[in-house]
Amino acid sequence: MKKAILVLMMFLFCVTSVAATSGEALASASYLMATSSATGNYYRFGSVLAQIISAKAGVSITVTSSGGSIENARLLGSGENEFALIQTDVNHYALTGTEQFAGKPIRGFSAITALYPEMVQIVVSKKSGIQSVLDMKGKRICVGAAGSGYEVAARQVLLAHGMTYDDIDERFLSASEGKNALQDGQIDAFFMCSGYPNSNVVELGLTGGIDVISIAPEYVKKLTEMYPFYSPYTTPDDDQYKIGHTVDSVSVMAMLVARDDVPEDVIYNVTKVLYENLDEIRLLNSRGNYMTLEGAFRGIGGNVHPGAARFYREKGMTVPSKDL
Template sequence: MFLKSGVSKAVIIGVVVVIIIIGVAAAFLLQKPPTKPLSIKIYTGGTGGTYYPLGTKLAELITKYSNGKIEATAVTSGASVANAKALDAGDAQVVFIQNDIAYYAHEGLYMFEGNKIEEIRGIATLYPEIIQIVVRADSGIKTLADLAGKKVVVGAQGSGTAVNAEQILKAAGLWDKITPVYADFKTGAQQLKLGQVDAVFYTAGIPTSAIVELSATTPVNLVEVPEDILKKLHDQGYAFYVKVTVPKDTYNGMTKDVTTVAVKAMLAVRADLPEDAVYTITKILFEHLDELKQAHKRAEAIKLEKALDGMSIPLHPGAEKYYKEKGVLS
């Protein structure tokens, strides 16, 4: 009897131990493995520009505030056109890009003719890149119409500035009435200084250091692009242009504020980036603007209520979800 009892106890203990081991093993097996963060690359621009410091800070903020869900890395690049191509190739998941370049990429126009990038999607427009039509202050050129019969530097061949210049001058009915000169701004500024050309187009944020430098020795003015031309641009399908005003104290030689148009720097993503990831990126962008502003003063122009101004490509559903939550979209 004693033996049987001892054996029974041993069997019971053994069974209990086995059950415990099986239970622990099952619980261990049922545990979800730690989720690996989504790794993304943000293509920016050159280290001397605006895109790089903003992109570097944005990558830091995404990694910091996504609760381990996203690990972002900023990458230097050749800016807008190169970034669109990197997005298409899958090398980049998020890019800084001008909204007009994004539009050309999505539609297969200009430098993307035959290489349409249909999978590019928008997160937000950020700040204006202003189309500046620079003339000497003593030139007598006051309006776009005054450019008729003049030599005009429209930007380097194949550049975004050259496309902006052609679109604006065609909208004004002036493209066939000017002599276009294809050159970069450095060359164009020197020609303007020497009186070899009459005007120079340049697309950039203000104040543009190269124009500040030029105006220090050669006072300049900017030619107005009036609202009726902006409307014509919109009617022609160029919805990415927005109205801006350049303050009169921007460059030496200006005597009044000048109305012109601008394209906008923006954030774009691949269409196949998960909706929850893009929602998180959009949320972090707008909820941590104070920290982003520490990276570059251009971030001061980034506003939630203006995030869709000049949006030239389809929105990513993740960004759309955030804007609907915030009442920016209905």
């Protein structure tokens, strides 16, 4: 009898020790989150997420600055960062080895949640007479820096309208260069993909010489069918661009992802903490207003991290299972 009690005590001691060790390992876990430049939206919003996670999920997240979505996917692939903010289109390209990752797919990371929309914005000079994408034929159009996310989006929008660069006078400029070129009358319009409102467009709107055009409903439908990472998007009725109307377009989503080798329990806790503290996130950064449990998979076709999937299933949600 004494021997049986001794064996039971030893068993309970081992179980308790393992649990304590596991808890200590979780509490001491430290990870890096790739975002954007220190002045970018990803860095600011990522810092809020990291603050909430580090305070309440039992792990430490340190935000790192980077070149943005495309670099972040590569940092995940190399293992230099365990978490990152990336766009849903870049997520798709990295996993499928297309566009900027042609022939060189990056695997080994999965989605935690969609965060907020980044709208495809088409800013035009009023003098250009452009009122729709089809009106761009023969015009001087900035499509973004060569190989950038903006440029890919521009090509996709044109393609959905049955157009290519052969139909326009394309100019490869960064967002700030495009803004300056439009202001100086050197181009007629520029594409960009950004959260609304974008400070460059707000500044241009003060001049009264620009408009931001809508994508017609039939082409929004076509884009979302052709590219599953796009979602319909309409600007709020707050006219921050001083153009006198709302704008209908498509958006990709900023999303939070993590490497697959981050333990399932860690990602479960991270996901749970984010959704249990939405009010605080929204208070710290207004982009948190776009985060909802119902919209957690917006623009995400599959590859949800098992830890996040466990949380969503506990909430009675169906988790996308497609392996991109």
